[in-house]
Amino acid sequence: MEKMMEQFLEQSAQAEENFYRLEEQRLQADDHRRETEHARELHMLQMLGQMFSSMSSARVAGSTAAASPTEPVAERRPSGIRYLGVNPRAFERYFTLGSHRGMDEDVFSLVKTIVPPLTSKKHKGQDGRIGIIGGCQDYTGAPYFAAISALKVGADLSHVFCTKDAATVIKSYSPELIVHPVLDSPNAVEEIEKWLPRLHAVVVGPGLGREDVLLKTAKAGGVCSRHSKARDIPVVIDADGLWLVTQQPSVIQGYQKGILTPNFMEFTRLYEALHHEPMNASDRQRSVLQLSGAMGNVTVVLKGEQDLISDGSKVYSCSVEGSGRRCGGQGDLLSGSLGVLAHWAYAASEMRARSVNPSVVAAFGACSLTRWCNSQAFQQHGRSTTTTDMIQEIGPVFRKLFES
Numbered sequence: 001m002e003k004m005m006e007q008f009l010e011q012s013a014q015a016e017e018n019f020y021r022l023e024e025q026r027l028q029a030d031d032h033r034r035e036t037e038h039a040r041e042l043h044m045l046q047m048l049g050q051m052f053s054s055m056s057s058a059r060v061a062g063s064t065a066a067a068s069p070t071e072p073v074a075e076r077r078p079s080g081i082r083y084l085g086v087n088p089r090a091f092e093r094y095f096t097l098g099s100h101r102g103m104d105e106d107v108f109s110l111v112k113t114i115v116p117p118l119t120s121k122k123h124k125g126q127d128g129r130i131g132i133i134g135g136c137q138d139y140t141g142a143p144y145f146a147a148i149s150a151l152k153v154g155a156d157l158s159h160v161f162c163t164k165d166a167a168t169v170i171k172s173y174s175p176e177l178i179v180h181p182v183l184d185s186p187n188a189v190e191e192i193e194k195w196l197p198r199l200h201a202v203v204v205g206p207g208l209g210r211e212d213v214l215l216k217t218a219k220a221g222g223v224c225s226r227h228s229k230a231r232d233i234p235v236v237i238d239a240d241g242l243w244l245v246t247q248q249p250s251v252i253q254g255y256q257k258g259i260l261t262p263n264f265m266e267f268t269r270l271y272e273a274l275h276h277e278p279m280n281a282s283d284r285q286r287s288v289l290q291l292s293g294a295m296g297n298v299t300v301v302l303k304g305e306q307d308l309i310s311d312g313s314k315v316y317s318c319s320v321e322g323s324g325r326r327c328g329g330q331g332d333l334l335s336g337s338l339g340v341l342a343h344w345a346y347a348a349s350e351m352r353a354r355s356v357n358p359s360v361v362a363a364f365g366a367c368s369l370t371r372w373c374n375s376q377a378f379q380q381h382g383r384s385t386t387t388t389d390m391i392q393e394i395g396p397v398f399r400k401l402f403e404s
């Protein structure tokens, strides 16, 4: 009986052991199944994420070629700006000759840091008094676009120094601008210089024309004035101001706060004047680097399908989405906003250690802003987009790009 009892206990212990072994195997199989399911779910989520992100970039990129005016504007973001930051691929690349590495959000986040806070402690003028030297009988739109863009970006006061017959016209476009009909007066240089000590940046060239007398005034009263260079304020040179620089590069050569904003044609003229040889149009990065170097490290912004920005040591590229619409005046929006941003960038860099040339930071900001204004205006107006439509976008685009 005792033996039987022993056998029974042994068998039941064995059965219990088997049971637990099988149970353990079952649990292990369960774990394995759960892990596989989890991995599969994860994989599916990743694939869905990739699908959504490529769908949204395709949607945004597609809008460059074809407008979708029905799409709600508020839902759109600049390609490259998603979630907290910037998509490095869409936004910009950073080149040094011989090497090439992603630079991503560095410059873009620096633009955000130069924007001065809006506080009730400041008085009118502290966030920027910008002067535009340009505007003649033929061209009244260009100086207006530049000056109003400076205001819309956040300058407190925007002055235009133009010829007498352009002044009334420009005033009639906007009561916000301070317009000085001095460019063709006999004492034009003194008239401009009266104001220069109060200005934080000057933009020379939009709508200036190429009459000798006006170019001479712009040179003496703006580019070379003791009040601009000696006071060390940013001098942005655009349009016909670049014609002047092509004739006499020394007017701005070596001035570290000088910024040139040529379109391709203006760039080619300037390049060939300095290098005495045809430019290699297939290697624009190299050309822009060389031109900036030859100009004594003045910052050069070569506008185009991609904007290339160089201070002679590196080339930055801004390819924020724009549109296929190339109406006149977009460059004026860029140079006017650049005037303000350059002032802010240098003011901010006085308080902080510089990691990137402030002119480059400002140029990158102005290019991004102009291009995205173009894209947003195009969403609404398509082929009939004009620079006035782009200027209306400056406020919301600035907020979205630099204040969110």
Ligand SMILES: NC(=O)C1=CN([C@@H]2O[C@H](COP(=O)(O)OP(=O)(O)OC[C@H]3O[C@@H](n4cnc5c(N)ncnc54)[C@H](OP(=O)(O)O)[C@@H]3O)[C@@H](O)[C@H]2O)[C@@H](O)CC1
Residues within 6 Å of the ligand: 138, 139, 140, 141, 142, 143, 205, 206, 207, 208, 209, 239, 240, 263, 264, 265, 266, 328, 329, 331, 332
């Ligand atoms: N509403 C107004 O008041 C406005 C006034 N403005 C004022 O007009 C003044 C003159 O400026 P601008 O740019 O028209 O003169 P300019 O350098 O002779 O260029 C014309 C020649 O260059 C060429 N070309 C141009 N771009 C090119 C490119 N990316 N790539 C290649 N080629 C290009 C083009 O060649 P085409 O197509 O004829 O072959 C053309 O022959 C200046 O004061 C400016 O501020 C403007 O701001 C607009 C709004």
Ligand SMILES: Nc1ncnc2c1ncn2[C@@H]1O[C@H](COP(=O)(O)OP(=O)(O)OP(=O)(O)O)[C@@H](O)[C@H]1O
Residues within 6 Å of the ligand: 239, 262, 263, 264, 303, 304, 305, 306, 307, 322, 323, 326, 327, 328, 329, 330, 331, 332, 333, 334, 367, 370, 371
């Ligand atoms: N092919 C392009 N694709 C996208 N954006 C472009 C293209 N060409 C120029 N832009 C953008 O348009 C803006 C003005 O450049 P543009 O070459 O039209 O200057 P501009 O000829 O000096 O202008 P303006 O008509 O004011 O004289 C810049 O911000 C630039 O990035």
